[in-house]
Amino acid sequence: MKSTPHAGPIRHVYVHFPFCAAKCPYCDFNSHARREGETDAYIDALLAEARGWADRVHAETIFVGGGTPTHCSAEQLARYIGELCTMFAAPDAEITVEANPGSVDPAKVAALCAAGVNRVSMGAQSFHDHHLERLGRIHVAADTERSARVVRAGGIPRMSLDLILATPDQTLAEQAEDVARVLALAPDHVSAYVLTFEEGTVFTKRMRQGLLPAPRPERELAHLHLVRDGLEAAGYARYEISNFARPGEASRHNLAYWRNASWLGIGAGAHSHLSGVRWKNIDDPAVYARGVEAAGEAVVWRESVEPVWQLFESLMMGLRLVEGVDLDELTTRHGIDVSAAHDDAIARLADLGLLRRDGARLMLTPDGLDVANAVIAEFVPDAPTTETIMSSA
Numbered sequence: 001m002k003s004t005p006h007a008g009p010i011r012h013v014y015v016h017f018p019f020c021a022a023k024c025p026y027c028d029f030n031s032h033a034r035r036e037g038e039t040d041a042y043i044d045a046l047l048a049e050a051r052g053w054a055d056r057v058h059a060e061t062i063f064v065g066g067g068t069p070t071h072c073s074a075e076q077l078a079r080y081i082g083e084l085c086t087m088f089a090a091p092d093a094e095i096t097v098e099a100n101p102g103s104v105d106p107a108k109v110a111a112l113c114a115a116g117v118n119r120v121s122m123g124a125q126s127f128h129d130h131h132l133e134r135l136g137r138i139h140v141a142a143d144t145e146r147s148a149r150v151v152r153a154g155g156i157p158r159m160s161l162d163l164i165l166a167t168p169d170q171t172l173a174e175q176a177e178d179v180a181r182v183l184a185l186a187p188d189h190v191s192a193y194v195l196t197f198e199e200g201t202v203f204t205k206r207m208r209q210g211l212l213p214a215p216r217p218e219r220e221l222a223h224l225h226l227v228r229d230g231l232e233a234a235g236y237a238r239y240e241i242s243n244f245a246r247p248g249e250a251s252r253h254n255l256a257y258w259r260n261a262s263w264l265g266i267g268a269g270a271h272s273h274l275s276g277v278r279w280k281n282i283d284d285p286a287v288y289a290r291g292v293e294a295a296g297e298a299v300v301w302r303e304s305v306e307p308v309w310q311l312f313e314s315l316m317m318g319l320r321l322v323e324g325v326d327l328d329e330l331t332t333r334h335g336i337d338v339s340a341a342h343d344d345a346i347a348r349l350a351d352l353g354l355l356r357r358d359g360a361r362l363m364l365t366p367d368g369l370d371v372a373n374a375v376i377a378e379f380v381p382d383a384p385t386t387e388t389i390m391s392s393a
Ligand code: SF4
Pocket: 019, 020, 022, 023, 024, 027, 028, 029, 031, 066, 067, 068, 100, 123
């Protein structure tokens, strides 16, 4: 696999740490509770997989996500994040670690700083304890405020906070208070995602049993608009449907995803995408660790993506950005004339006031951002998606 074609060094790396203190009932991430005994073996495997790529990576961004990457000791943090940064990070790299309130303390923050971490993304989610409890979170609002102070006092220069919007029975007044509590902590960046009911989660099961209210698009938009307006009034620019940043503080790593750049994923369940070839690692942390120990990698499938689908992915991701996409750049990159392929759809969506064209740039209008998934669906190609290179499924 290490011969996967890719011109030049790999510039973006995602690292997955799959353990959490508890499994939240709405979560469909590859995260596992109460498996602390596996942590050292998992870190060994993570580092072994990473070493196999070290000579090909010059990372401008590294994002350590989860799971809860800080759900381990300060010593374990220093070991795995320290070595990853030494192996991969270019000078001035953006190095982000996700953290949950209550899972950071001064010793862990010192370990992150010493490793080179310069950005923490913290899952605040809500500032109302009864909503946090309903979401199955193990922290309370006071933990978020304390943890944010610990991160700042420990010298991490950039901080992002996550909010979940339109949670069951949450009122608009409570949502507005969440915005005020976020602003009081002065983060550099805010991610604000509407709660989604994913297949296979406890929340979705409860919703289908009538135990939780079903999502209503108009309610979700009301919450999103309230948060958008509150953050924009406070000087945060919306640069993606659900992401807001002070000037210069947009997430460079997530921008790479939205611009459909190549990235390498390390760890259980991590996806990689290098020059039109994608693969996914085994989800289960113990099986992943055994696979890496035996073969240096633990891939569950690998596939080559057809250019027409690579173009669709660039549109799907790029149109989430307020800046939109550059049609000339996409034509060059994917070898497909975007205008010829999609002129009818673009004209139709522009007539509906959902898309706007400015020279070579194509972007969603504010109304289009409200219905982005429906707009993007208009560009789905009528062609097979991939060629499977290997699959162990
Ligand atoms: S803390 Fe995050 S990753 Fe872990 S279970 Fe909850 S939502 Fe999922």
